[in-house]
Amino acid sequence: MSFVPKSDRPTILDVARRAGVSKGLVSFALNDRPGVSAETRKRILEVADELGWRPSVRARSLSTDRAFALGLVLARDPDIIAGDPFFPSFISGIESVLAPAGQALVLSMVEGEEAEARSYRQLASHGRVDGVIISDLRANDSRLALASELELSAVTLGRPDIASPFPAVTVDDAAGIRDTVAHLADLGHTRIAHVGGPAVMLHGRRRRDSFQEAMRERGLSDDILIETDFSAAEGAAATARLLALTDRPTAIVYSNDPMAIAGLGVAQRAGLDVPRDLSITGFDGSDVGGYLHPSLTTVKTTARKWGEAAASALLRLIDGEQVADIDLDPAALVVLDSTAPPRSTTSGNAAAPIHEGERT
Amino acid sequence: MSFVPKSDRPTILDVARRAGVSKGLVSFALNDRPGVSAETRKRILEVADELGWRPSVRARSLSTDRAFALGLVLARDPDIIAGDPFFPSFISGIESVLAPAGQALVLSMVEGEEAEARSYRQLASHGRVDGVIISDLRANDSRLALASELELSAVTLGRPDIASPFPAVTVDDAAGIRDTVAHLADLGHTRIAHVGGPAVMLHGRRRRDSFQEAMRERGLSDDILIETDFSAAEGAAATARLLALTDRPTAIVYSNDPMAIAGLGVAQRAGLDVPRDLSITGFDGSDVGGYLHPSLTTVKTTARKWGEAAASALLRLIDGEQVADIDLDPAALVVLDSTAPPRSTTSGNAAAPIHEGERT
DNA sequence: TAGGGTGACTAAACCGGTTCAGTTCTCCGG
DNA sequence: CCGGAGAACTGAACCGGTTTAGTCACCCTA
Numbered sequence: 001m002s003f004v005p006k007s008d009r010p011t012i013l014d015v016a017r018r019a020g021v022s023k024g025l026v027s028f029a030l031n032d033r034p035g036v037s038a039e040t041r042k043r044i045l046e047v048a049d050e051l052g053w054r055p056s057v058r059a060r061s062l063s064t065d066r067a068f069a070l071g072l073v074l075a076r077d078p079d080i081i082a083g084d085p086f087f088p089s090f091i092s093g094i095e096s097v098l099a100p101a102g103q104a105l106v107l108s109m110v111e112g113e114e115a116e117a118r119s120y121r122q123l124a125s126h127g128r129v130d131g132v133i134i135s136d137l138r139a140n141d142s143r144l145a146l147a148s149e150l151e152l153s154a155v156t157l158g159r160p161d162i163a164s165p166f167p168a169v170t171v172d173d174a175a176g177i178r179d180t181v182a183h184l185a186d187l188g189h190t191r192i193a194h195v196g197g198p199a200v201m202l203h204g205r206r207r208r209d210s211f212q213e214a215m216r217e218r219g220l221s222d223d224i225l226i227e228t229d230f231s232a233a234e235g236a237a238a239t240a241r242l243l244a245l246t247d248r249p250t251a252i253v254y255s256n257d258p259m260a261i262a263g264l265g266v267a268q269r270a271g272l273d274v275p276r277d278l279s280i281t282g283f284d285g286s287d288v289g290g291y292l293h294p295s296l297t298t299v300k301t302t303a304r305k306w307g308e309a310a311a312s313a314l315l316r317l318i319d320g321e322q323v324a325d326i327d328l329d330p331a332a333l334v335v336l337d338s339t340a341p342p343r344s345t346t347s348g349n350a351a352a353p354i355h356e357g358e359r360t
Numbered sequence: 361m362s363f364v365p366k367s368d369r370p371t372i373l374d375v376a377r378r379a380g381v382s383k384g385l386v387s388f389a390l391n392d393r394p395g396v397s398a399e400t401r402k403r404i405l406e407v408a409d410e411l412g413w414r415p416s417v418r419a420r421s422l423s424t425d426r427a428f429a430l431g432l433v434l435a436r437d438p439d440i441i442a443g444d445p446f447f448p449s450f451i452s453g454i455e456s457v458l459a460p461a462g463q464a465l466v467l468s469m470v471e472g473e474e475a476e477a478r479s480y481r482q483l484a485s486h487g488r489v490d491g492v493i494i495s496d497l498r499a500n501d502s503r504l505a506l507a508s509e510l511e512l513s514a515v516t517l518g519r520p521d522i523a524s525p526f527p528a529v530t531v532d533d534a535a536g537i538r539d540t541v542a543h544l545a546d547l548g549h550t551r552i553a554h555v556g557g558p559a560v561m562l563h564g565r566r567r568r569d570s571f572q573e574a575m576r577e578r579g580l581s582d583d584i585l586i587e588t589d590f591s592a593a594e595g596a597a598a599t600a601r602l603l604a605l606t607d608r609p610t611a612i613v614y615s616n617d618p619m620a621i622a623g624l625g626v627a628q629r630a631g632l633d634v635p636r637d638l639s640i641t642g643f644d645g646s647d648v649g650g651y652l653h654p655s656l657t658t659v660k661t662t663a664r665k666w667g668e669a670a671a672s673a674l675l676r677l678i679d680g681e682q683v684a685d686i687d688l689d690p691a692a693l694v695v696l697d698s699t700a701p702p703r704s705t706t707s708g709n710a711a712a713p714i715h716e717g718e719r720t
Numbered sequence: 721t722a723g724g725g726t727g728a729c730t731a732a733a734c735c736g737g738t739t740c741a742g743t744t745c746t747c748c749g750g
Numbered sequence: 751c752c753g754g755a756g757a758a759c760t761g762a763a764c765c766g767g768t769t770t771a772g773t774c775a776c777c778c779t780a
Contacts, residue, residue: 064767123464288618
């Protein structure tokens with residue numbers, strides 16, 4: 001009859017017995033609650049340490065009705081997210097806050113708004129998360145009401161267009177767009193187009209509005225606009241349409257990098273010299289943009305910081321703190337080689353022919 | 361004294377009382393266990409449905425010692441992941457299996473191997489997940505032993521180079537590389553370079569080995585190799601070095617798309633005409649590659665299917681099933697415009713000058 | 721010296737499931 | 751007609767924490 005070593009991790013009861021107290025007192029000591037004498041607390045913590053005891057998240061979860069986890073639901077087409085450098089950096093920012101706090105991130109990637117709502121409901125009803133980060137805000141976004149209904153805490157990325165019970169963590173990308181327009185206008189461009197994201201997405205709309213505002217301020221016409229779904233495919237299609245215009249723009253401001261890169265390809269395939277025949281700018285700063293020929297002038301946002309700020313705000317909110325809106329450093333224009341003065345400031349008709357051996 | 365409506369969700373006890381049975385029996389009925397008569401089971405399930413009862417994941421978690429969640433730990437630099445279209449599609453594939461199964465995905469993004477190990481330990485000790493998907497396998501990967509030690513179930517993406525207790529879910533990317541080399545050789549290329557990922561990563565190494573093998577089979581020299589970290593930056597640097605060779609290659613096979621795109625930019629900036637002076641191929645098939653000028657010949661892997669297969673294999677494994685290795689459809693070459701016959705098959709010295717108005 | 725207040729601590733209920741040891745009832749064979 | 755097996759079901763322990771009500775010793779005050 002040999003001694004069987006107990007392989008299981010110690011529980012609060014092991015600690016209590018070893019310290020000669022009740023398990024309730026161990027719980028008090030651990031959670032810094034009053035009613036424990038200083039020396040007893042010390043002894044308990046020492047024993048806990050000695051035994052290598054870590055309280056079970058599951059048990060705490062059941063008794064405190066908390067998940068100790070945050071949720072992020074992404075509802076965009078994976079192919080579009082794939083081109084977007086935002087989320088990996090953003091998530092790594094979240095993670096850097098969560099890991100030290102002993103919290104976890106539950107990620108859900110779905111397609112379509114119904115699946116999105118279902119996902120939120122599932123996270124809530126399964127008690128998987130205590131709060132959610134609401135990204136890619138849409139106009140009149142139903143997720144605000146949904147999160148309230150589900151009694152989830154939440155922070156929004158950007159400020160909603162409707163009354164919101166949740167703190168917003170914001171980056172002023174309007175500044176980046178304004179700088180972009182100013183940069184192009186200073187170079188001498190007057191016909192500037194904007195290829196934007198879906199207007200139903202607030203940041204898509206905001207960038208478009210900022211574009212128009214900046215154009216008007218300069219006395220330039222603000223109506224060469226095309227709305228897309230943020231995909232490279234639609235960015236390419238939009239570019240083709242713009243280049244086919246009789247009085248075509250000399251510069252295009254894209255709302256993200258994948259579209260700008262696709263647009264660059266389309267322009268080059270049409271025989272245009274970028275930036276001499278056409279200036280191009282992106283948004284969100286992908287790594288690869290800097291290595292294109294020409295390298296891409298873009299607006300860099302600080303996705304990682306955004307993730308950190310959102311996660312820590314949400315944790316504080318869940319802890320019952322009052323959390324105010326947070327404004328992060330504005331997005332910054334990075335000027336590289338895809339922008340230059342238009343070929344001829346006065347007469348723009350010396351441009352290269354639009355059509356040329358296109359394939360596909 | 362008014363009646364206070366009970367806002368909380370029903371528990372198993374509510375169901376039991378309403379059905380006139382003990383809560384144990386409700387549990388049996390729910391889990392399809394023997395010992396419940398057909399009509400009683402029916403009644404219980406009806407009552408459960410009527411009350412809208414869903415068993416609490418937390419409570420089940422505590423009593424069954426299961427998390428009902430899977431973990432994915434990504435240990436690459438976020439900037440590198442950002443350029444890689446693989447993970448979003450992969451994750452969406454995972455999700456499509458998990459959501460209907462009532463399981464969740466816990467995602468962790470860290471930098472460095474120590475942080476990676478810490479993350480696995482935390483997931484395990486907090487009981488956050490029942491199993492993990494091990495991606496980006498490395499040579500002699502310590503995570504296999506770690507997962508065993510932590511008593512986590514696991515599946516690996518690709519076959520490890522050491523004995524593994526876990527099922528592998530594999531895509532034969534060797535086929536894609538072989539096809540790529542065959543395609544280039546058929547076009548008449550003889551000096552073909554390979555810009556690969558880190559050799560410590562098995563898929564980086566595998567692609568390189570496949571490249572060398574395919575080259576040797578054709579009787580071509582297989583030693584123009586550069587190893588990188590998969591980043592656009594190193595892809596660009598590698599390209600610059602290759603172009604500076606006295607007898608420079610007429611084609612470059614890159615191990616992922618971001619490097620190929622960066623390489624394309626470098627070549628063009630050096631005044632080369634791609635594909636006439638230099639053919640270029642990518643790997644993994646980013647969305648944007650198809651819109652570049654020239655559009656990028658690449659190898660498309662089915663990331664989404666990979667995610668589905670890995671998740672469902674892992675769920676079955678956790679359920680105690682025996683799971684065999686799974687081989688998915690091999691990666692397929694997609695020929696677009698970035699590959700063409702070399703300018704001159706016999707004498708290659710009519711190439712354009714390397715240096716030209718470079719900025720940055 | 722009784723009464724009241726306070727600090728330290730314990731016992732037990734509780735969170736919402738699962739599981740196991742029994743209990744009851746029915747049916748069947750000898 | 752009795753004994754035993756098996757099906758259907760119950761009651762309670764259990765998972766590992768938190769929380770509340772209550773006990774006890776001690777000190778201070780009138």
